[in-house]
Amino acid sequence: MARLKVTVAYDGTDFAGYQIQPSGRTVQGTIQSVLQKMHKGEAVQISASGRTDAGVHAVGQVFHFDTEMNIPSDAWGKALNAMLPGDILIKDVAEVPDSFHSRFSASSKEYHYKLLVSKEPDVFRRNHMFHYPYPLNIRDIQKACGYFLGTHDFTSFSSARSEVADKVRMIFALELLEEGETLTFKIKGSGFLYNMVRIITGTLLEVGQGKRKPEEIKAIIAGEDRALAGKTAPAHGLYLYQVNY
Structure with a gap:
């Protein structure tokens, strides 16, 4: 099991915010949907440094997730960007220790x-x-x-x-x-x-x-x-x- 730290940019215009909601298009929901497809239907939970409201943008939001898939870090970004919509861009993916948390490790x-x-x-x-x-x-x-x-x-x-x-x-x-x-x-x-x-x-x-x-x-x-x-x-x-x- 590997933990990946991901830096992502997004245009918040057409999102109901970052955090997943019962209804409305969200950044978290969109990314998790793509990860689920990559993991052959298995749900993948991502944890971000914090949520942003509807309409708010990000240049360097950070989230992490755990995966058993054996894919090099640089290949993760290419794979995700190929499946994500144009208003979300994965900028960087890096493997980090299990102790890393996108929210609680932030300084x-x-x-x-x-x-x-x-x-x-x-x-x-x-x-x-x-x-x-x-x-x-x-x-x-x-x-x-x-x-x-x-x-x-x-x-x-x-x-x-x-x-x-x-x-x-x-x-x-x-x-x-x-x-x-x-x-x-x-x-x-x-x-x-x-x-x-x-x-x-x-x-x-x-x-x-x-x-x-x-x-x-x-x-x-x-x-x-x-x-x-x-x-x-x-x-x-x-x-x-x-x-x-």
Whole structure:
């Protein structure tokens, strides 16, 4: 029996999310269906570093599974990609020790959130960037980013639907990059709560619009109350960029 670590990218537009559900097309369900065919009808369970919501994309999601099939690691990617739909791409497959777990072995994750700041939307990027037609004070946003760094209780930036009791997380880096009309938030942390990146993004956009001062972030974090933070940014601008081990 071998344990395989798989890095996968997917376009979340036409998925009801990563995690398998009773109804709706999912990334997990699609991959497991292909693996079942490869294993001659035997069900194969994959375990990912975490789930992503409907519309959220991934550049470097990671999952693992166990198999008795004797196939070289480099051949697994070719075999899976030949059977998977075009909105899922296996990027890397490697054999790992039995002690490896895609979720519990992770040391950090990096997410990117992409925005198109322009008067008119782009029909070709409408599912992959959040169109934001309002002017932004980039300097204020960058100043506000600094208040998120370090270890904090991020209750204020977690969905009320989150069932996780411990909401303390460490943020290693948070920056905003400009490239023409494209803005990209890059955030790296020890882990993230449900909707955390999207709520942080929505709050920072309110800072950029002048609705909040950068210094208010400190009080919002300390308040540990979701009602204190900004709106949740839409799912389609979010990318799970990388999982580190």
